[in-house]
Amino acid sequence: MSTFRIQEFAKLAGVTVRALHHYDRLKLLSPAHRSERGYRLYCHEDLGRLERVLALRYLGLSLREIAALLNASVGHSAEPLTVTLARQRAALGERRDGLDRVLRAIEHAQRRAQDVAETEGAEPEWLLYQTILKEIQMQEATDWTEKYYSPKAVEALRERLAAMTPEQWVKIGDQWKALFADLQSALDREVPPDSAEARTLVARWMRLGDEFTLGDPEIAEGWRRLHDDQSHWPDDERAERLRASMPKPEYWSFFHQAIQACLRHG
Amino acid sequence: MSTFRIQEFAKLAGVTVRALHHYDRLKLLSPAHRSERGYRLYCHEDLGRLERVLALRYLGLSLREIAALLNASVGHSAEPLTVTLARQRAALGERRDGLDRVLRAIEHAQRRAQDVAETEGAEPEWLLYQTILKEIQMQEATDWTEKYYSPKAVEALRERLAAMTPEQWVKIGDQWKALFADLQSALDREVPPDSAEARTLVARWMRLGDEFTLGDPEIAEGWRRLHDDQSHWPDDERAERLRASMPKPEYWSFFHQAIQACLRHG
DNA sequence: CTTGACCCTGCCCTTACGTCAGGGTCAAAG
DNA sequence: CTTTGACCCTGACGTAAGGGCAGGGTCAAG
Known part of the structure; x- marks a missing residue:
């Protein structure tokens, strides 16, 4: 040999x-x-x-x-080759779908960049970032979360997401984050729930809620179900991020206290 | 703040x-x-x-x-974001296409596995390996190599590849590799080109060549052009592998010497 | 006897963090 | 006043699949 x-x-x-x-x-x-x-x-x-x-x-x-x-x-002998093949196929398929989503996001951003360049001449780069961020949010929000919404609500949500411009979408996200930050700050400073500051926070919260649900009670209901069932969320990374974008329990209780105080005081 | x-x-x-x-x-x-x-x-x-x-x-x-x-x-300032976007889009597109090819290879192998299981009951795993290896070879052989072949030859090659079963394809590859190994061994042992062993090696070489070109002179010509132009091949990894699957210059010269000796001796 | 082409092992480098380990800070509770 | 638990810090090591280099040995040819 x-x-x-x-x-x-x-x-x-x-x-x-x-x-x-x-x-x-x-x-x-x-x-x-x-x-x-x-x-x-x-x-x-x-x-x-x-x-x-x-x-x-x-x-x-x-x-x-x-x-x-x-x-x-x-x-x-461990696992037969055919089983490995099937598993690997599934895994690669997911990776390809992920790449597809990223590619769509890039194409979307490129189109927007071109539109903006044609109409205004300048190129505000933050628009591109917003477009991409919107895409990330959309991807993170879908999947298993849908089962909390009624079919009609899912439909309505999809339409809403498709109809909103990225600026609107990102702006809403930013406003929620800003609200959470201010709520946190209020809690840290022990602002009393019956103060004027608390009232303005409640007002912002309710306005933002309306902006998200647009008055659709099905969406609001689904979102509440989604929120209340956190203990059953998968132990996932996406779940973790969604959890981060939810108001914390302290925020809810502050919110309720403030509303009740407001009702009492007339 | x-x-x-x-x-x-x-x-x-x-x-x-x-x-x-x-x-x-x-x-x-x-x-x-x-x-x-x-x-x-x-x-x-x-x-x-x-x-x-x-x-x-x-x-x-x-x-x-x-x-x-x-x-x-x-x-x-370095590169504008839009340029980065375009480059990244191209890179991700290539990665996705690569994943697509791998996925097709897996599906192909799975179909073959099922066929074999239905007809024979047993599952010879090496068939799966062969299917995958064929896919690798096909992918490596395409691209820039096509420019060495005439359009008609490219067409013929595609048909040939599609028509051959994986077994045939892998078998041919193995036979080439075995031939190279034996040629190397003959060179190492300084087997004289006019010996009987040299003659059988030449015969194997020519038979394999016919099996690849199937007598199509356009394919043979393109392959020769591809081989002779190695100095202009891209400095690529695929090129390196293709180079490895080509007979080395020593093999060629041994081949020629053996043929000439054979002609002289009648 | 040297040169050049090989061969060996072992160690550090890469990405984008995760996972301790050891030690400090801080507020509430005993 | 001290303890406890929840934070925070830095630094070191590990990951997958090798690439690159260093230091040193082997081998055939000139």
Whole structure:
């Protein structure tokens, strides 16, 4: 049997010498023999294994997964290849969809940039950022949250999102954040709920709420359900962000106290 | 102005505390102030900058690129945002296309696996590997190499690739590799070009050549042009692999010597 | 005997953070 | 006054898949 030194073998398979070193150290592909001086000597059979490695690497599997798969055939077999294939297909499909969304966001921003450049000449870059941010928010807000809204509300929400310009959307988001910041500040300073400041905060809150729901009770109801069911939200990153964009319980209680104080005082 | 400690700020923006530490160390987003005990204190303005950072991160820019963009506005301006947008769009588009190719390869392999399972019951996994390897080869062989082939040859090649089963394709690749290995071995052992062994190697070479070109002189011509123009190949990774799948100059010269010896000896 | 082309191992570098570890700060509660 | 718990800091190490370099050994040819 003819053997190959590492460089020849690397060229034969189209990989680098360094990668072969790496695979050897990971025990993913060790050469059939070593020369008496320690040189790696690969044989033809090693080429077959390497090609299997490269095939799986092409599919985006990690070297650890590849090792598990290839070593499974000799002994304690793990997962059949077909299952891995299906899982990887799903994962890659999600990644592609994510890329698609980002691409759509870029295209959207580019169109807006062009419009603005044509009409005004100047290029306010913040418009681009707003466009992208809107896209992020939309993506984060969808998915599993929909199950809290009635079908009619989902429909209405979609229409609303599509109809709003990014400026409006981002402005609303900013206003909520500013409101939360001011509420936090009020809580920190222990502003009493029956003060004038508290009343203005309540007024802002209610105005913003109307701006979001636009008076649609179905949307308001869905949002309330979504908010109240936080304990059942998935333990997800998106959930975490959504949680951050929700008023905290302290804010709610301050809000209620302020309203009641307002009612009492006439 | 109200300020936020790091955790509040992180929740407000939907990122982790550690990420904010990271951005601070990279001087990508440093808080407006520090408390006298060293606590980071973020202000409302920082939130705007952070949101720009997150928008660009969503587009897949590296933090280094983001820093360059955001710091460019204050001082030595670099590249306008629109240019970055266009470049990133192209890059992401390529990545998505790559994912699409991988997904198609997986689907292809899955279909084959199902066919085989239905007809034979058993599941020879190497068939799946072969399917994937074929896909890799096809992808690597396309692109810029086409310009060496005449349009008719390109057409013929496409048809041929589509018509061949993966087994055939992979088998041919393996046979070439085995041939190269044996040629290398013959060269190492200084097998004379007029020996019987050399003659069988030449015969294998010619048979394989016929199997690839299937007698189409346009394909053979294009392949020769492709081979002879290696000095002008792009300095690409794909080119490197293709180079590895080409017979080396020594092989060619051995091949010629053997043929001439064969002609002389009758 | 030297030169040049190989080969080896081991260590540090990359991205965008996560994960401790060790130690300081601060407000409320005992 | 001290403790407790919730914060905060910095710094070091780890991640995936190798790239790059350094220091040193091997081997064939000139």
